[in-house]
Amino acid sequence: MSEAHLTSAAATGHGHHRGFPAADFNEEHRVQVGMACFICSEAAFFSTLIVAYITYLGKDTIGPTPAEVLRWPLVIAGTIALVSSSFTVHWANSALRQGDLSAFRRWLAATILLGIAFLAGTAAEWRDLIVEHGLTIGTNLFGTTYFTLVGFHALHVTVGVIVLTLMLALSAKRFVSQQHQVGFEVVSWYWHLVDSVWLVVFTVVYVIGR
Amino acid sequence: MAVLDHPAENVSPPVAQRAPSWATTLDHKQIGILYIITSLIFMAVGGLEALIIRAQLWVPDSHLVGPDMFNQLFTMHGTTMVFFVVMPMLFGFGNYLIPLMIGARDMAFPRLNAFSYWMFAFGGTLTYLSFLAGGAPNVGWFAYAPLTEYAFSRDHSTDYWILGLMVSGIGTTATAVNLVTTILVMRAPGMSLARVPLFVWMMMFDGVLLIFALPPFTAAAIMLLLDRGLGAHFFDTQAGGSALLWQHLFWFFGHPEVYIMALPAFGIISEVVPVFSRKVIFGYESVAAATVVIGVISMGVWAHHMFTVGMSDALDAIFSGASFLIAVPTGIKMFNWIATIYGGKIRMQSPMLFAVGFLAMFLIGGLTGIMLAAVPIDWQVSDSYFVVGHFHYVLFGGSLFAIMAAYYFWFPKMTGRLLSERLARWHFWLMLAGFNLTFFPMHIAGLLGMPRRIYTYSADRGWTIWNQLSTVGAMLLAVSFLFFFWNLFVSWRRGESSGDDPWDAWTLEWATTSPPAHYNFEEIPIVRSRRPLWDLKHPEDPDWEHE
Ligand code: HEM
Ligand SMILES: [Cu+2]
Numbered sequence: 001m002s003e004a005h006l007t008s009a010a011a012t013g014h015g016h017h018r019g020f021p022a023a024d025f026n027e028e029h030r031v032q033v034g035m036a037c038f039i040c041s042e043a044a045f046f047s048t049l050i051v052a053y054i055t056y057l058g059k060d061t062i063g064p065t066p067a068e069v070l071r072w073p074l075v076i077a078g079t080i081a082l083v084s085s086s087f088t089v090h091w092a093n094s095a096l097r098q099g100d101l102s103a104f105r106r107w108l109a110a111t112i113l114l115g116i117a118f119l120a121g122t123a124a125e126w127r128d129l130i131v132e133h134g135l136t137i138g139t140n141l142f143g144t145t146y147f148t149l150v151g152f153h154a155l156h157v158t159v160g161v162i163v164l165t166l167m168l169a170l171s172a173k174r175f176v177s178q179q180h181q182v183g184f185e186v187v188s189w190y191w192h193l194v195d196s197v198w199l200v201v202f203t204v205v206y207v208i209g210r
Numbered sequence: 211m212a213v214l215d216h217p218a219e220n221v222s223p224p225v226a227q228r229a230p231s232w233a234t235t236l237d238h239k240q241i242g243i244l245y246i247i248t249s250l251i252f253m254a255v256g257g258l259e260a261l262i263i264r265a266q267l268w269v270p271d272s273h274l275v276g277p278d279m280f281n282q283l284f285t286m287h288g289t290t291m292v293f294f295v296v297m298p299m300l301f302g303f304g305n306y307l308i309p310l311m312i313g314a315r316d317m318a319f320p321r322l323n324a325f326s327y328w329m330f331a332f333g334g335t336l337t338y339l340s341f342l343a344g345g346a347p348n349v350g351w352f353a354y355a356p357l358t359e360y361a362f363s364r365d366h367s368t369d370y371w372i373l374g375l376m377v378s379g380i381g382t383t384a385t386a387v388n389l390v391t392t393i394l395v396m397r398a399p400g401m402s403l404a405r406v407p408l409f410v411w412m413m414m415f416d417g418v419l420l421i422f423a424l425p426p427f428t429a430a431a432i433m434l435l436l437d438r439g440l441g442a443h444f445f446d447t448q449a450g451g452s453a454l455l456w457q458h459l460f461w462f463f464g465h466p467e468v469y470i471m472a473l474p475a476f477g478i479i480s481e482v483v484p485v486f487s488r489k490v491i492f493g494y495e496s497v498a499a500a501t502v503v504i505g506v507i508s509m510g511v512w513a514h515h516m517f518t519v520g521m522s523d524a525l526d527a528i529f530s531g532a533s534f535l536i537a538v539p540t541g542i543k544m545f546n547w548i549a550t551i552y553g554g555k556i557r558m559q560s561p562m563l564f565a566v567g568f569l570a571m572f573l574i575g576g577l578t579g580i581m582l583a584a585v586p587i588d589w590q591v592s593d594s595y596f597v598v599g600h601f602h603y604v605l606f607g608g609s610l611f612a613i614m615a616a617y618y619f620w621f622p623k624m625t626g627r628l629l630s631e632r633l634a635r636w637h638f639w640l641m642l643a644g645f646n647l648t649f650f651p652m653h654i655a656g657l658l659g660m661p662r663r664i665y666t667y668s669a670d671r672g673w674t675i676w677n678q679l680s681t682v683g684a685m686l687l688a689v690s691f692l693f694f695f696w697n698l699f700v701s702w703r704r705g706e707s708s709g710d711d712p713w714d715a716w717t718l719e720w721a722t723t724s725p726p727a728h729y730n731f732e733e734i735p736i737v738r739s740r741r742p743l744w745d746l747k748h749p750e751d752p753d754w755e756h757e
Contacts, residue, residue, distance in 0.1 A: 029395045030318050037387040037421055045425035048459060052433065052444065059450045138441035141450050148436060148444075 028182065035186035039193050042156075046197050049149045050204055056141040057209055066142055066209045069133045071125070078121030079202055082157075085114035086195045089164075089188045099178045101171065108168050111191070115161040122154050146205065153201055156194045163187055236320040237728060241327050242306030243624065248331055249298040250695075255338075256290035257691065259283050264648075264684040267677045270669040280665035281348035282367075286337075288351030289371065292467065293378060294334040296609050300474040301326075301385055303616050304413045306624065308389070310719035310726060311407050313398025313735050313742075318391040322384050329381025337374030340367050347371035350663065352464065353434070355445030355456035360438045369438065372431045379428050386420035389413055398718070400737035407717045407740075408491065411498050412477030415505045419466050419473070422509065427463035430456060454519065461512035469508040471605060473501060475612035476543055479565050482615050483547050485715045486562035487554025490753075493546045494740060500539035500546075507536050517588045526585045533583035540576060544569070560634035561713075564615035567642055571607025575600060578653065593663075596656025602649045614641070614694070621698075622712045626724045627705030633697040640690035647683030651676040716741035 058065075092107035126147075129135045137147040167184065170176050176184070232240060263283050266274045275283065305323065309316055317323045340346045347367045349358050358368045393414040397406065406414075434456070436442040443449035445456050476497075484491045491497065513521060513529040547569060556562065578600040581587050591597065614637075621629050655676040660667065667673050711720040721743050722731055739745055739753035 030391060033394050034319060034387055034391040037390050037417075041383050041387070041421045041425045044422050045429050048426040048429035052429075052455065052459075055452065055455055056444075056450070061450045137436065138443070141443050144436070144442040144444055144451075148433065148442065 031182055031186050035189055039189060042193060043197075046149075046152070046200075049145075049152060050200060053145040053149050053204055053209070056145050060140045060142050062140050064133055064135055064139075064142070066146070066205070069129055069135060070206060070210055071128070072206075074121050074125055074128075075202070075206055078118045078125075079198065081114045081117040081121070082195055082198050085111045085118070086192055088114060089191045093181070093185055093188045096176075096178060096181045096184055101177070104176075105168060105171055108164060108171070112161055112164050112168065115157055115164070119154060119157055119161070122150065149201060149205070153194070153197055156197070160187075160191050160194055164191070234324075236316075236324050238305050238309050238317045238320065238323060239624075239726065239730075241323050242302045242304075244327055245298045245302030245305060245330070248327075248334070249295050249302060250698075252290050252294040252298075252334060254691075254695075256287050256295055257688065259287040259290070261684055261688055263287065264681040266665060267667075268681045269678075270667055270671075270674055272666050275665070277665040278345075278348065281663075282346040284663055285347045285350050285371075289337065289347065289375070290334075291605070292351060292471070293375060294330070294337075296471045296605065296613070297382065298330050299613055300413075300416075300471065300609075301330075301382075303478070303613075303620065304389060304416075304474060307620065307719055308392060308410055308413060309396065310623075310722065310730055311410050311717055312393065312396060312401055313718050313731060313737065314392065314396035315729050315731070315734075316396075317388050318396055319388050322388050326381040326385040326388065329384070330378045333374045333376070333378025333381065336377060337370055340370035340374075343367075343370065352460055353456075354453070354460075355434060355437075356447055356453050358434060358438075358456075359445055361446075363438075369435070372435050372438075376428060376431050376435075379424055379431070382420060383424050383428070386417040386424070389417035390421065393417075398734050398737050401742075404495075405737055405740045407477075408480035408494065408497055409474070409477035412473045412480070412501050415501050416470055416473045419470050419505050419508070423463045423466035423470070426459055430459035430463075433459075454516075457516050457519065458512070461515045462509075465512040465515065466505075466508045468601075468604065469504060471609045473504070475568070475609045476501070478612045478616045478619075479547060479568055480543075481717065482561045482565045482619050483550050485619075485713050486557045486559060486565070487551045488557070489550055489554040490741070491546065492549035493542075496542055497546050500542045503539040504536060507532060507539070511536065514583055514588070517585050518592045530583050530585050534580065537576065537580055544573065544576075559618075559713075560629065560631055560638065561615045561619035563634070563638045564611050564618060567638065568608060568611040568615065571603055571611055571645065575603030575605075575607050578603065591656055593661055594656035595652040595660045595662060598662055599649050599652035599656060602652070606649070607645060611641075614638075617694075617698075619713070620719075621701070622708035623719055623724050623726075625702055625705070626708055627701055628708045628712060629697050629701045629705060633693050633701075637690050637693040637697065640686055640693065644683045644686030644688075644690055648680050648687055649683070651679040651683075655680075711743070716744040718742050721746065 088107045088110040092104050092111060095101075095103035095107055135143045135146075137143050164187065167176060167187065232244060235241060235244075262275060263280070266272050266280060266283075268274075305317065308314075337347070343366060345365055345367045347353070347370060349363060349368055349371065353368065353371060356362060358371075393406065393410055397403075403411075433442070433444040437444050437446060437451075443451045445451050445453055447453055480491055480497055511529055511532045513525060514533045517526055517529075551566075558566075578596070582591070582597065582600060618629055618634055621627070655673050658672055658676070660671070660673045660676075667677075708724060710722070710724045712724075713720075718735060718737070719726075721735060735742060735746075739757055741753050745752035745754060
């Protein structure tokens with residue numbers, strides 16, 4: 001076979017692939033697609049916990065029941081905080097895209113604070129449930145499913161807060177700039193996922209389940 | 211000389227630099243080989259367990275191993291074969307081949323890829339460490355609750371099972387993300403999704419299935435762990451928990467898992483059959499579309515494993531009907547492979563031998579599967595050896611025969627050497643004979659009423675002869691695998707040199723050197739048809755002029 005028959009990217013001007021060791025096509029989409037897949041798997045994971053919660057709604061043989069112990073005010077405040085944080089993280093992302101780093105840091109800090117506020121609300125609620133009402137994961141089916149579902153959600157919020165805090169710290173050291181916008185964008189997707197999951201959890205646990 | 215790679219002296223891949231350390235490698239080819247070698251080790255172990263099971267069942271009232279040891283053996287055998295042999299072996303081939311087939315230099319996330327491998331290796335090892343910690347898991351590979359609850363399983367063996375599978379499961383989820391992303395974004399210019407090799411198509415859908423089916427299993431495993439460790443009540447019937455929930459969650463994963471093991475096997479067959487029939491695959495589109503249909507339906511039939519637990523008749527009927535449906539896309543694939551062979555210039559070399567073996571064995575497994583999907587038949591033979599016969603025809607006759615075809619087909623790509631055809635033939639015929647002798651009699655024993663998972667039986671049942679045939683077959687199988695391992699070993703060291711493209715194949719992995727340089731392709735190829743290498747070899751009559 002003669003060299004003339006070789007077709008290659010270089011021959012048609014797609015020369016950017018040259019160089020060692022790797023140069024990828026569509027590199028810009030890699031992180032997004034990866035995160036989208038990961039988010040799907042997370043959604044499947046939470047769906048399972050939610051199915052378990054719904055399966056056991058009202059099947060308890062002993063109390064306390066959700067209606068007896070779940071309190072509205074705290075959880076509504078927490079929900080408002082978490083929902084707002086979806087907006088702030090979105091604005092942080094837009095600011096980063098426009099290269100406005102100080103606005104980026106402001107919105108990012110706001111997101112982190114809202115996330116922490118939500119976690120504080122969860123902590124207060126758990127303290128109330130455990131100390132005041134003696135409800136633990138071993139008390140009854142409600143305790144079992146409640147602490148598992150809400151606990152795994154809180155764990156995800158915690159991970160998100162840690163990642164966002166890291167990004168804030170890095171950007172304070174000038175390590176984050178416009179070129180990291182895609183990286184931040186997928187982190188914001190994760191945050192939106194955690195937020196959406198919460199809306200389902202809220203509906204199932206606090207609205208329907210009560 | 212490789213078609214698309216410069217001669218070695220131009221690129222001078224520094225061999226010493228190329229393989230500094232397998233333990234820290236991020237190269238998809240090395241990770242692929244690590245997967246393959248590790249899963250071969252697990253296969254030897256799982257096979258040994260199967261042999262002990264069969265030895266125990268050789269005569270009635272046998273006392274070779276006690277009932278307790280027997281439980282551990284079949285649990286570890288099933289768990290090993292599914293999670294630590296078939297799946298990682300397929301990931302090994304996927305890892306090695308996919309970037310080469312789509313003209314990429316690596317997977318999308320090389321670090322994540324290495325992470326996945328090490329999670330698998332660690333999870334598998336962890337499960338086996340249970341032997342040192344007082345006893346292996348003994349609750350079946352499905353770990354039904356409440357048998358697995360603390361009340362009935364007081365030692366730590368079940369915890370080892372849960373943790374080992376969770377660890378490797380996290381790695382597998384990462385693999386799935388990596389596979390899908392790689393195939394979606396790393397393709398060479400011109401390689402549209404309608405042009406990727408069918409193996410790539412099926413690995414991508416495998417990833418999709420894993421992404422949706424595996425996390426529910428992880429969640430269920432966590433629930434079980436919480437029950438056992440923290441006194442939660444998910445599956446505790448005393449507190450209102452449900453044993454059925456475990457079954458639903460397990461089989462919601464467990465059934466798609468069968469297709470997770472089968473789809474890549476279908477992919478392998480779809481690559482091997484055309485090359486050795488010297489014909490383009492018949493109905494590329496319908497094979498790809500059937501993959502999607504199989505994937506979707508397989509997520510909706512899990513409860514056919516639960517006909518005997520007493521769901522409602524309506525549910526039984528729905529799940530039975532959905533299970534029958536799967537035969538349609540599978541039949542389409544079968545039809546396409548056979549139509550590809552039909553009228554072809556067939557070369558019966560070892561990869562093709564195993565591919566044809568796959569077609570015949572998988573067909574039998576598929577037919578008994580249809581029988582089991584009929585509720586009255588299932589009620590009759592559920593949890594009998596009929597089922598054991600059925601799923602071995604699918605998993606062993608299906609997945610593993612296809613994987614063997616993959617070994618013979620791609621070994622030259624990985625090593626630059628051919629496997630011995632003579633040893634391959636010994637392997638094939640012994641395996642085919644041993645396989646049928648082992649697993650066909652199980653159907654009969656099952657119809658005669660022999661239940662699954664019993665450690666012994668009395669002589670007056672009439673099962674003795676069928677068990678003895680099975681055991682002899684298992685010995686034959688073991689011998690056939692000795693030929694396989696011996697072949698791998700000697701051919702790897704001094705096999706006949708294969709050149710870059712020993713089978714005159716058409717997909718891109720054969721366009722580079724064998725074994726490929728670290729970066730796969732010096733120049734990323736441009737793709738214009740489904741058979742890019744054909745186009746390169748036959749510029750006077752390229753495929754893309756006809757597409
Ligand atoms: C040398 C080849 C093999 C032999 C002789 C063999 C034999 C057996 C036998 C006798 C059992 C039934 C144990 C019982 O229920 O009492 C069994 C179970 C099983 N085998 Fe195999 N097997 C072989 C290969 C495989 C392969 C390649 C797979 C592939 C994935 C596999 C998957 C399973 C599974 C999932 C179970 C169910 C275990 C359980 O009930 O917990 N086996 N095997
Ligand atoms: Cu099934």
